[in-house]
Amino acid sequence: MGLHDTLHALFLVDQQVRGLQSRLDSAAQLVRTQNAKIDQRTRQRDEIADRLKHTQATAANFENEANAAEERIEKLRQQMNTATTNKEYSAFLLEMNTLKVEKGKVEEQALEELTRADALKADLDEHEAKLTEQQRIRERAETELAERKADVSGRLEELKAERAEAAEKVPSNALAVFDRLLNMFDDDPMAPVIETDRRRLEYNCGGCYMQIPIERVNQLATQDEVVQCPSCQRMLYLEAELRESMGIKSNS
Ligand SMILES: [Zn+2]
Incomplete structure (x- = not known):
């Protein structure tokens, strides 16, 4: 065979190698893209989960403060019942009223945090759903890649061997x-x-x-x-x- 024929033979087998290889590459690229998307979504999900945890903890702190105030108020109520002087009674009453205002404030803050936590929980659920969907897409991409590998790997190896053989016949400068x-x-x-x-x-x-x-x-x-x-x-x-x-x- 002359140069043109050996080159052309190489070209034809090389085209087939590239064709098959690109089928594998595009499937692998799809998996990589999905992995990157999942990483991003996972980070977003974790961030929201963190904020939710933090918000719930803050809400719990406010609730504890409200409970502590309630306990103290209850105790004051009993003390007022057993107060022996007006002065003592007034002092208990003043403290109780101050505590009631404080308790109202922390209850309000607890409620605000709980509302925020509800919104975060909804956001988290939405992100979880998206993540699950993304994982399903990745699974399909992985299946597709595995199928393509099973489909073309054998043929690709053969073609690569043929390509190497064809390349050997082409003079090195032309190659x-x-x-x-x-x-x-x-x-x-x-x-x-x-x-x-x-x-x-x-x-x-x-x-x-x-x-x-x-x-x-x-x-x-x-x-x-x-x-x-x-x-x-x-x-x-x-x-x-x-x-x-x-x-x-x-x-x-
Ligand atoms: Zn041209």
């Missing part, structure tokens, strides 16, 4: 150009020549669709060397059909 273009485009490093008008000798690159000078097409048809598109640098090849119609003998 270097091929690999460099592959890295550059992360897409097809080769493009077919497209005949747009034979009489006017007009040919385009099948990768970037820019016109190719006829000299390059001739070079491709007659010489065993790498020919690149002057616009996008892709390595050009002549498809069998065009080659035949141009009356070029296959050099394989």
Whole structure:
């Protein structure tokens, strides 16, 4: 096989490798995206749970204070019953009234905290539900990835071996150009020549669709060397059909 044929053979098997690999990559990317979303939602959930815990603790403190005040009020009530002088009675009464005002305040604060806790609890439930849904989505993504792996892994290994074999047949300088273009485009490093008008000798690159000078097409048809598109640098090849119609003998 000549250079063009070995390059083209490599191109074809490489395309298949990239096709299968991208199916795996996109499925793996989906799992990673879902993991990131779950991490974010988990952080938000934990933050709300923390605030809820804190709010509940504050509410409990206010309630304890209210209970303590109530106990003290009850005690004062008994003391008032057993007061022996008016002065004593008035002193108990004054303290009791002060305590009642204080108790009212802390009860109000407890209620405020409890209301806040209710809102946080609702928020937390909503976040939990979203998190559960997100986990379900991730599970599906993981299943999809596992299925794709099971589907294509064997074939992918075969193709990689075939690609290595095909690459071995390509001269190293041409292979270097091929690999460099592959890295550059992360897409097809080769493009077919497209005949747009034979009489006017007009040919385009099948990768970037820019016109190719006829000299390059001739070079491709007659010489065993790498020919690149002057616009996008892709390595050009002549498809069998065009080659035949141009009356070029296959050099394989
Ligand atoms: Zn091009």
